[in-house]
Amino acid sequence: MNRFLLIVSSLFFSFTGFSQSQATYSVTFTSNWSEVTHPHPTGNFPSNAHWSKLVGATHNNQVIFLEMGGLASPGVEDIAELGSNGVFFSEVNDAINAEYANSIIDGDALNTPEGQIVIDEVITTDDFPMLTLLSMIAPSPDWMIAANSIPLLDTNGDWKTQIDINLYPYDAGTDSGTDYASPNMNTDPQEPISSLQGVAPFSNEIMGSFSITLLEVLGVQDNIELQTTLTPNPAQDRVLVSTRGSIQVVEIFNALGAQVASYKGSNSNSEELDIRDLPSGIYLVRVTSEGNSIVKRLVKR
Incomplete structure (x- = not known):
């Protein structure tokens, strides 16, 4: 019995391969920060105004790197006060080691x-x-x-094709200075991260925006598998194979990996198969649709 299960598992993985979905996005930050959009109360808009490197992480919902109303971590404090990223990158690496995150984002700075x-x-x-x-x-x-924990998947589990976010200034709650060039004034005790929208020297205008654009999705086997069904299952005489695209071919393999039946598709997204001649047992059904192959387990009574 154990040998049988091992053979079935080996066949399944050799047919399906790596099924995780991988997405590639581009990120564009567009600044809207100037004396015109955010006029300084005394006209002292900084002559050396600039942005530190745009950094971040991709992660899951088991970690939050910052949030409105929460306390800034040492890494977030260093970014907000100094534009220094080393401690933040260490925090992300800790999350990667805990399998809560999978990559550090290390973008450019903007010197204007x-x-x-x-x-x-x-x-x-x-x-x-x-x-x-x-x-x-x-x-x-x-x-x-900042933008915290932007969801890249929609409610159906599909990658979002475009995400646009307006950005407003945040106070990290670690320094009590009130102007661009205020001397260092450590906030003790530390205060929660808060919005500076409409608080001098900022207006109610946005500080900028993020435009996040889907470029490519690879390895979409999971989505195909969820939309491929065998009914009924277990089956006795006939089984209906359904998937999201036109079925090209359906192949049935026994537990030893030998092909025992093959059916050519009729340019439909469903095919009814006659399986009366198959002995009772467990089979693997490989469905090829629009160039993608998915393997499903079938029990024949």
Whole structure:
């Protein structure tokens, strides 16, 4: 019995391969920070206004790197106050080791207040379908823009094709300075991360926006498998094979891996198979549809 199960498992994995879905996105940050959009109360808009590197992580819902109303981690504090990323990257690496995250995002800086930062490729999988991004508003006491745990999958489990997010200034709650060039004033006790929208020197205008665009999805076997069915199962005389695309061929293999039946599709997304001549037992059914193959287990009574 154990040998039989081992053979079935080997066949299944040799047919299906790696089934995880992998998505590639581009990320564009467009700044809207200037004396025109965010006029300084005394006209002292910083001459050296710039953005620190745009950094972040792809991760799952088991970790939160920052959130409105929560306390900034040491890594987030360093980004907001200094534009320094080393401690934050260590926090992400800890999450990677715990299997809560799968990659560090290390984008460029922007040496002017207006302009764009473009990250050409952010690659993640459906095990880590969330994206966190942040950058320091520089110079500043502890101000930043951030987007926390952006969901990349929709409610159907499909990768979102486009995500646009307006960004507003955040106070990290670690320094009590009130202007761009305020001297260091450590906030003790530390305060929660809060919005600075409409708080001087910021207006109610956005500070910028993220445009997150899906470029490619690879290894979509999981989605195909969920939409491929054998009914009834167990079956005795006939079984209906249904999938999302036109079926090209259906092949049936016994427990030893030998092909015992093959049916050519009729350009339909469902085919009824006559299995009366098959002995009772467990079979593997390989369905090929529009170039993709999925293997399903069938019990013949």
